[in-house]
Amino acid sequence: MSTRFPGTPTSKIDRAPGTPVSKIDRTPASTPGGQKTREEKIVVTVRLRPLSKREQGHKDQVAWECVDEQTIIYKPPSQDRSIASTSYTFDKVFGPSSVTEAVYEDGVKNVALSALMGINATIFAYGQTSSGKTYTMRGITEKAVNDIYNHIMNTPERDFNIKISGLEIYNENVRDLLNSDSGRNLKLLDDPEKGTVVEKLVEETANGDQHLRHLISICEAQRQVGETALNDTSSRSHQIIRLTIESSLRENSDCVRSFIATLNFVDLAGSERASQTHTDGARLREGCHINLSLMTLTTVIRKLSVGKKSGHIPYRDSKLTRILQHSLGGNARTAIICTLSPAMSHVEQSRNTLHFATRAKEVTNNAQVNMVVSDKQMVKHLQKEVARLEAELRTPDPSARSGSELDWMEKDIKIKQMETEIEELRRQRDLAQYQVEELRRKMQEEQPAIQNLSPFESPHQVKKCLSFSGPSTPKPDGNKTRKTMGRQTMRQSSTTPFTLVHEIRKLEQLQEQLGEEANRALEVLQKEVTCHRLGNQDAAETIAKLQAEIREMRTVRSITQEVQVGGIAPNRSNLKEEITRLHSQGSTIADLEEQLENVQKSIDKLVLSLPSNNQQSNNVHEANPKSKTHSKKKKMLPLGSSNGPNIQNLIRSPCTPLSSSRRVLEAEAENKDPEDDDNLSSETLQGSEKPTPTKSEDGDVSSREGTPCFQRSSSVNMRKMQKMFQNAAEENVRSIRAYVTELKERVAKLQYQKQLLVCQVLELEANEAAGYELEDDENLSEQQGPPVSWHVTFFEQRQQIIELWDVCQVSIIHRTQFYLLFKGDEADQIYMEVELRRLTWLQQHFAELGNASPAPHGDGKPPISLSASIKALKREREFLAKRLITRLSAEERDALYIKWEVPLDGKHRKLQFVNKLWTNPNDSMHVQESAEIVAKLVGFCESGNVSKEMFELNFALPSDKRPWFLGWDPISNLIHL
Numbered sequence: 001m002s003t004r005f006p007g008t009p010t011s012k013i014d015r016a017p018g019t020p021v022s023k024i025d026r027t028p029a030s031t032p033g034g035q036k037t038r039e040e041k042i043v044v045t046v047r048l049r050p051l052s053k054r055e056q057g058h059k060d061q062v063a064w065e066c067v068d069e070q071t072i073i074y075k076p077p078s079q080d081r082s083i084a085s086t087s088y089t090f091d092k093v094f095g096p097s098s099v100t101e102a103v104y105e106d107g108v109k110n111v112a113l114s115a116l117m118g119i120n121a122t123i124f125a126y127g128q129t130s131s132g133k134t135y136t137m138r139g140i141t142e143k144a145v146n147d148i149y150n151h152i153m154n155t156p157e158r159d160f161n162i163k164i165s166g167l168e169i170y171n172e173n174v175r176d177l178l179n180s181d182s183g184r185n186l187k188l189l190d191d192p193e194k195g196t197v198v199e200k201l202v203e204e205t206a207n208g209d210q211h212l213r214h215l216i217s218i219c220e221a222q223r224q225v226g227e228t229a230l231n232d233t234s235s236r237s238h239q240i241i242r243l244t245i246e247s248s249l250r251e252n253s254d255c256v257r258s259f260i261a262t263l264n265f266v267d268l269a270g271s272e273r274a275s276q277t278h279t280d281g282a283r284l285r286e287g288c289h290i291n292l293s294l295m296t297l298t299t300v301i302r303k304l305s306v307g308k309k310s311g312h313i314p315y316r317d318s319k320l321t322r323i324l325q326h327s328l329g330g331n332a333r334t335a336i337i338c339t340l341s342p343a344m345s346h347v348e349q350s351r352n353t354l355h356f357a358t359r360a361k362e363v364t365n366n367a368q369v370n371m372v373v374s375d376k377q378m379v380k381h382l383q384k385e386v387a388r389l390e391a392e393l394r395t396p397d398p399s400a401r402s403g404s405e406l407d408w409m410e411k412d413i414k415i416k417q418m419e420t421e422i423e424e425l426r427r428q429r430d431l432a433q434y435q436v437e438e439l440r441r442k443m444q445e446e447q448p449a450i451q452n453l454s455p456f457e458s459p460h461q462v463k464k465c466l467s468f469s470g471p472s473t474p475k476p477d478g479n480k481t482r483k484t485m486g487r488q489t490m491r492q493s494s495t496t497p498f499t500l501v502h503e504i505r506k507l508e509q510l511q512e513q514l515g516e517e518a519n520r521a522l523e524v525l526q527k528e529v530t531c532h533r534l535g536n537q538d539a540a541e542t543i544a545k546l547q548a549e550i551r552e553m554r555t556v557r558s559i560t561q562e563v564q565v566g567g568i569a570p571n572r573s574n575l576k577e578e579i580t581r582l583h584s585q586g587s588t589i590a591d592l593e594e595q596l597e598n599v600q601k602s603i604d605k606l607v608l609s610l611p612s613n614n615q616q617s618n619n620v621h622e623a624n625p626k627s628k629t630h631s632k633k634k635k636m637l638p639l640g641s642s643n644g645p646n647i648q649n650l651i652r653s654p655c656t657p658l659s660s661s662r663r664v665l666e667a668e669a670e671n672k673d674p675e676d677d678d679n680l681s682s683e684t685l686q687g688s689e690k691p692t693p694t695k696s697e698d699g700d701v702s703s704r705e706g707t708p709c710f711q712r713s714s715s716v717n718m719r720k721m722q723k724m725f726q727n728a729a730e731e732n733v734r735s736i737r738a739y740v741t742e743l744k745e746r747v748a749k750l751q752y753q754k755q756l757l758v759c760q761v762l763e764l765e766a767n768e769a770a771g772y773e774l775e776d777d778e779n780l781s782e783q784q785g786p787p788v789s790w791h792v793t794f795f796e797q798r799q800q801i802i803e804l805w806d807v808c809q810v811s812i813i814h815r816t817q818f819y820l821l822f823k824g825d826e827a828d829q830i831y832m833e834v835e836l837r838r839l840t841w842l843q844q845h846f847a848e849l850g851n852a853s854p855a856p857h858g859d860g861k862p863p864i865s866l867s868a869s870i871k872a873l874k875r876e877r878e879f880l881a882k883r884l885i886t887r888l889s890a891e892e893r894d895a896l897y898i899k900w901e902v903p904l905d906g907k908h909r910k911l912q913f914v915n916k917l918w919t920n921p922n923d924s925m926h927v928q929e930s931a932e933i934v935a936k937l938v939g940f941c942e943s944g945n946v947s948k949e950m951f952e953l954n955f956a957l958p959s960d961k962r963p964w965f966l967g968w969d970p971i972s973n974l975i976h977l
């Protein structure tokens, strides 16, 4: 591709075989930033040489005198006073004693060196034969070459490229002076973009000043010379030596444009008349041709000197003017050195030269800076741009968009800073854990001291409520389960107010620490989010949402009251205050949990929107058309948490982050009042189980080799850097997410601990009111047998729970969840404890209530009563009966009817069947099978994602998320479980 290049040299820039090709895209009207063309008159100087030996031999007189730096006058011979002296003024005149250096410095240097700045320049030497044209031009060319290379040396920030071509116009034939084999008459071509070009003209790249001088000397050697009457070595042709100078800023610059200009050194043939040179034959013919070109040159100059009214300029009348067209009134700065012989015998020719010079003075040129964009540079620039844009898509930091190495280094530093911060947060977490352990240890140590304080303050109850240590749990009487449970309740109720307040405040301290940690984690997350502008709409929205959540989160501050553990002596009245205060904080903890949950969801979304997930998902789909369906079925979770291998983690972690939002939906749907759920089909539930994007089967989401985006990258290093940065960034997001998950888990545990404490406080008050004596408890303590294993305790507690479920008519969905989740893990102690306490309270509450109608709560929720629970359970069974159709095949249903002794042809057999579930608490097989069937009907087994978190959600109303112990109100949840 090429465009017209105003002021372009008229020779085609051809090259000899082996000359590197650099196709140049020339910019039209290449004036950077709209720079105006520079109007300038041709610089005209006159050089008067000394009398030559030949002239001196002929006793010729000096006819000219340079009276000052700009004026030359004709000095008539002393005998001819009639002729008035004539003066001529030019930009500069140089007398016989002046040296070429002065002519160069004062006359043409500025013009010549313009070529280094992208402005075309031409230096002419015009004059009759033997006037000193060649003598002057050789000196000027030499000095210009010196200056050019000095400039290159002093301009390290730019790369220069100099090429040379040489031609002569001899008898109106164009000949290549650098390639004598090219023929004697090269054609001139009119290139619509470049102007007049010389076909097949060789252009050599100069490797340095010496090389350039050498090439110039070749041109001069090749030039036609002949002997004339006036000059033994007369140049019989017009010689044009052309330097093309291109320069651009060095690597790593965003500038893709270069300066380019030509510098012509034109040594014209002698402008004498043929008669004066006494030529005939070959010389005469040369003279005719020479004069044809010179005559045209004169005409062109004359017409140009007149200005715009001159009409047609006959550039095309000679090859000389065609080739030099742009130097004559066009896009170039031009200097003409008119050389004169001082001899009186050549006065006429000298006058002609001066007349020509005078005309030339009036010619105006329009030079401008020429900029080019080479294909190579453009490709380089575009590659850089592509890489930069790719980096922008993947990297967050707007300041890191330049793509320079410095930016990447900055990113590296940021990543390291974040790693340090994450490490610090981990350290703080470990410290908090250590503090919890320490607290436990201290509490154990405190037991004897507390025993000494008062017989009322039984120490092992404290240990039990905080450590939930199975082994230390007293062994109940296996044959009298209910009785044992009652005894436990009594013992637990005897916990002292002092110890409880102490524990409550300790927990508050932990809660405060957690709040602080959560905030710190969110700060890190915010930084990370700021750094991750992933370039797509989804991600941008997620980030905006996340930032809003983080802002909101920051407003949730844990209550930072002065806690002086041990510095108080609570009694029963301030214990009540303590509980009230605890209730008021309940919402703070719940808020913290909720906010963490929101952050968790947003991070999940953010991670899903990371390019690796999307790309891999896309790749999988592209590679295997069936994989889309497959991925839906498989329900892959973010960050490679496939359902299979991570189920253990799910079970272990009450607040696991994996698709927690989805499970919230499920839980909400499943715990909804069955009556409101008539339309709740399997499709609805399945709809809530939105498929998450798939990842590669090997689970390595960080591997992104061969993604289309990276294949586009032009630079291997750039790609590598991008990949490294992306991996690190994703890893950071994952780390923060894991940490937020952990915080959630800890907050949830804290919640449980508080619930347990409040239970104890309430029981304490209840027992006190009932008149239990401390001695009883002590006696019971003495009756305790040796510690039994948690395993044994677990089964005993579970059996108690199963029986209480039955007594209290608890939801069979809740029973199923609980039964399947808690299978005896050490970590299950706290859940078993809380469940047992709640059910015990519920049983007592129902017993106290008897047949009396419970008072409504006034907030629209049903009152707490056994009959209400029975009704709720009935609706739940009806709901499950409907699910038999959607969740089981006809064969499966029939098999169950047979096994559970439901007549196959009976009416309402579905309801009959469901009514048999969870009806025999003492039959472990029955319980197990009931749980499995209910799980299948509500989809627990199918999803494989049942977690303790889900169970935890059942403790609170999904609608308001208030802790269940908040006042007495949430206790009503128990009825609907």
Ligand SMILES: Nc1ncnc2c1ncn2[C@@H]1O[C@H](COP(=O)(O)OP(=O)(O)OP(=O)(O)O)[C@@H](O)[C@H]1O
Residues within 6 Å of the ligand: 048, 049, 050, 052, 127, 128, 129, 130, 131, 132, 133, 134, 135, 136, 231, 233, 234, 235, 236, 268, 269, 270, 271, 339
């Ligand atoms: N300024 C000068 N000082 C001393 N000698 C000079 C000067 N100018 C020219 N000469 C001498 O004059 C002679 C003729 O010069 P030159 O060959 O450069 O003339 P020319 O104009 O190129 O002639 P032609 O048109 O025939 O080629 C040479 O011997 C050269 O050395």
